[in-house]
Each structure stands twice: as C-alpha cells, then as structure tokens.
Amino acid sequence: MSTTEKSEKPQQNKMLNATQGLKNIMGRHFLAIEQAYRDGTPTAWATSGSPVEMLYAMDVQPMLPENSATVSAAQKYSQNFIEMAEAEGYSYDLCSYFKTNVGAVLSNAGMTEGGTRKPTFMLSTDVICDTHVNWFEVQAERFNVPHYTIDVPHVVSNSSNRQYNYFKKYITEQLYEFIDFMQEVTGKEYDEERARKVTENSWNLSETWKNIYELRKHIPCPISTRDTFGGLFPLFTMPGLKAPIKLYKRMYREAKERVDNGIGALKKEEFRLMFEGIPFWYNLKYFGQLEKWNAIIVYEPYTYAFSKYMNPKVTKEMVLNTPVEAMSELMLSFWYVYDLETRIKKFEETVREWNIDGVLLHNNLSCRPNSCGMYDLKRHLMEDYDIPCLIIDADMNDPRKLNETQTLNQIESFIEILRQRKKQ
Numbered sequence: 551m552s553t554t555e556k557s558e559k560p561q562q563n564k565m566l567n568a569t570q571g572l573k574n575i576m577g578r579h580f581l582a583i584e585q586a587y588r589d590g591t592p593t594a595w596a597t598s599g600s601p602v603e604m605l606y607a608m609d610v611q612p613m614l615p616e617n618s619a620t621v622s623a624a625q626k627y628s629q630n631f632i633e634m635a636e637a638e639g640y641s642y643d644l645c646s647y648f649k650t651n652v653g654a655v656l657s658n659a660g661m662t663e664g665g666t667r668k669p670t671f672m673l674s675t676d677v678i679c680d681t682h683v684n685w686f687e688v689q690a691e692r693f694n695v696p697h698y699t700i701d702v703p704h705v706v707s708n709s710s711n712r713q714y715n716y717f718k719k720y721i722t723e724q725l726y727e728f729i730d731f732m733q734e735v736t737g738k739e740y741d742e743e744r745a746r747k748v749t750e751n752s753w754n755l756s757e758t759w760k761n762i763y764e765l766r767k768h769i770p771c772p773i774s775t776r777d778t779f780g781g782l783f784p785l786f787t788m789p790g791l792k793a794p795i796k797l798y799k800r801m802y803r804e805a806k807e808r809v810d811n812g813i814g815a816l817k818k819e820e821f822r823l824m825f826e827g828i829p830f831w832y833n834l835k836y837f838g839q840l841e842k843w844n845a846i847i848v849y850e851p852y853t854y855a856f857s858k859y860m861n862p863k864v865t866k867e868m869v870l871n872t873p874v875e876a877m878s879e880l881m882l883s884f885w886y887v888y889d890l891e892t893r894i895k896k897f898e899e900t901v902r903e904w905n906i907d908g909v910l911l912h913n914n915l916s917c918r919p920n921s922c923g924m925y926d927l928k929r930h931l932m933e934d935y936d937i938p939c940l941i942i943d944a945d946m947n948d949p950r951k952l953n954e955t956q957t958l959n960q961i962e963s964f965i966e967i968l969r970q971r972k973k974q
C-alpha cells in the first residue's frame with residue numbers, strides 16, 4: 551500500500567465562523583444593486599482592476615460582471631451560458647467570464663443566476679487584459695450605454711523612471727477625465743472629501759486582508775482556501791465600504807486565536823502549497839481533495855493581488871491627500887501587470903516567507919494574462935530556485951475544460967514527489 555493510500559479519508563477542513571458572514575455581505579451588495587434600480591441611482595458595470603473606489607465616491611453603484619460570472623459557475627449555469635455565446639459565434643478559446651456574461655445577458659438571467667442588469671454606464675480598463683475592454687465594448691453597444699475605458703501602459707523590466715512618471719501622468723489625466731465623464735453622465739458633483747473617505751476605507755480593507763495573509767505564514771496554517779477564495783470578493787466589489795472591513799477584522803481575530811492556540815485549518819498539515827491562478831468556480835469542492843494528502847493551499851497570488859496596495863510608494867498619507875494619484879499609481883503596480891522577471895522574484899520570496907513546499911500553476915485555458923509565461927515561470931522556479939511546480943490545465947468558468955480524474959492523478963504524483971523530497 552502506498553503512503554498516499556494510507557491517508558485516503560478526507561480531513562475535516564475548518565472554515566472560519568466569520569467567513570459565514572461573507573454570504574450576508576455579498577447579499578447586501580446585490581441588494582444595494584436592486585435598491586439603486588428602485589431609487590433610480592446611477593449604476594455602472596466595472597471590470598476588475600478598475601478604480602471601483604471612484605464609483606463609490608460618486609455614489610454610483612458598481613456591478614462587476616466577473617463576480618456575477620462566478621455566481622453563474624457556482625450555480626452550475628455557466629456552461630449553458632458559455633455554449634449560448636458560442637452559438638452566437640464567440641470562439642471556444644475566448645474568456646469564459648465574457649462568454650458567461652454574454653449568455654446571461656442573452657437569457658435575461660436574474661442576479662442569483664449571475665445575470666447583470668443594464669447599467670447607466672460602463673467602466674473598463676486594460677490594466678489586466680484587453681478582453682475587458684472588448685467585452686464592455688460589445689455589451690455597451692448591445693445596451694446602448696456610454697462606456698469609459700482607462701488605458702494602462704505596462705511597466706516592463708527595462709522601463710525607465712522617466713517612462714514610469716509619464717505613464718503615471720497619462721493614467722492620472724484619464725482618471726480626471728473619467729470624473730468629468732461621470733459628472734456629465736450622472737449629473738452629480740465630484741466630492742473630494744467623500745473620495746478621501748472611500749479610499750481610506752479601501753486602504754483599511756486591504757491592510758486587514760494583508761494581515762490575514764500574514765497569519766497564513768504560521769505552521770499550521772490557520773486559514774484555507776475555503777476562507778480566501780470567496781473572501782476575496784469584497785476586495786473588488788466593495789472597496790470603499792465599511793462593512794467588509796468589519797468582516798475581515800472578524801476573520802483576522804478568529805484566525806489569530808487559532809494561531810495563538812496552535813490550531814490549523816487542517817487537523818494534520820504535511821504539505822504547504824501555493825495555487826496560482828483563478829480557481830474552478832464551478833467546482834470549489836475539488837480543492838478539498840488535497841486534504842486527503844494532508845496538503846493545504848497557504849497562498850494564492852490571485853486572492854492576494856486584489857489587496858492591491860502593494861506598491862510602497864502608495865502610503866496612507868498619499869491615499870488621503872491625493873486619492874486620484876494614488877489610484878493611478880496602484881494601476882501601474884497591480885500584481886498581474888508584473889513582467890516575468892518580477893513575477894519570478896515575487897514567487898521565490900513568497901515560497902520562502904510562507905514556507906511553501908510546492909506550487910500548483912493553473913494554466914487557465916481562457917485567460918491569457920493568467921497563463922502567459924507560465925512554462926517559463928515554472929522552468930525558472932524549478933531550475934534556479936529548486937521549487938517544485940506542477941502545471942494543471944483547466945478553466946475558471948468552463949467545466950468542459952477540467953479533466954477531474956487526470957488532474958487529480960497529476961496532483962497525487964506531485965504530492966508523492968514532495969513527500970520524497972521531505973524524506974531526503
């Protein structure tokens with residue numbers, strides 16, 4: 551009998567009690583959207599990576615179709631919506647969030663199925679990917695609503711300070727122009743004081759999330775992906791509100807208590823993993839299967855990235871004094887715009903600091919920014935830093951692209967390699 555067979559029975563992986571509050575918070579977000587429609591308050595679709603804080607600062611209710619797409623996947627509607635989009639002519643290889651949204655709009659899906667209603671306007675940016683811009687172009691035309699897009703140049707390894715400053719100025723100009731756009735479309739005045747309060751809340755939300763992540767450095771790790779995969783949503787749907795800060799503080803306190811008492815999310819923790827990429831929203835239970843090998847994911851760049859205040863140039867003082875400039879600085883330094891060299895460095899640091907035994911890399915078949923450079927990343931981590939890595943092919947919203955058994959077999963073999971390394 552192999553060592554893996556001995557521990558086949560899954561453990562009881564404990565979610566934090568505080569995380570249960572996430573349902574309420576997200577429920578309130580969707581209620582706020584409904585309320586905005588009832589009151590005739592302006593609403594806006596926004597892509598992840600865009601400065602949602604600026605919408606809250608103008609009392610515009612944001613809706614994030616990517617978040618809605620994950621709802622579709624969790625409710626098992628996404629495949630149907632994706633196939634509807636493909637029947638319309640959208641390619642099998644296009645982003646499955648986009649296609650989920652196309653299908654949801656075509657079928658007039660409700661919010662509990664991942665539908666999104668016609669907004670007052672749309673806000674997109676190419677900070678993470680060009681799909682965002684094309685997606686909103688298509689839907690803005692369908693709904694016949696105005697669309698504002700923010701173009702963000704990428705800083706690469708040989709970009710000079712002069713270029714960086716130029717990029718920042720270029721983005722800042724667009725953000726001020728966006729304020730003019732919102733004032734014109736909504737008839738509301740931009741209130742600098744309100745913007746300061748919103749960005750302060752956004753800062754506090756991010757800091758609390760980062761503190762939670764610090765606790766994950768402990769052995770055993772007090773928090774698993776049961777808390778973080780869903781826990782990330784307030785970071786990009788509600789940055790600027792107070793309620794999610796309270797939730798994160800409760801999560802932090804409970805996790806800290808676990809750390810103080812030497813309690814882990816797993817009963818027995820043997821292998822600490824990193825998972826890079828977007829999870830499979832249609833099958834989150836899949837990740838629970840790691841527990842039968844006493845393995846736990848202790849870090850996900852994806853859920854950490856949305857804490858976004860990672861640029862040391864962006865201080866709390868800057869956030870309070872010049873919120874618009876702080877937003878443009880943040881857009882230039884988002885995790886998913888890192889060049890390969892910075893990404894490799896970041897991964898190596900993280901593996902060391904969080905005591906990670908191996909890295910699972912999700913080669914997401916519908917997301918180029920997530921998967922681009924993944925084989926080079928793997929090669930460098932393995933050859934230059936002796937970090938074991940496994941690439942798995944799947945998709946965040948399209949269940950057709952995950953071969954469950956084959957992938958699980960690959961992970962089992964990978965865990966066996968980690969086990970042998972520990973014995974050496």
Ligand code: SF4
Nearest residue numbers: 645678679681917918
């Ligand atoms: S391509 Fe990737 S980053 Fe772009 S919208 Fe789709 S999932 Fe998001």
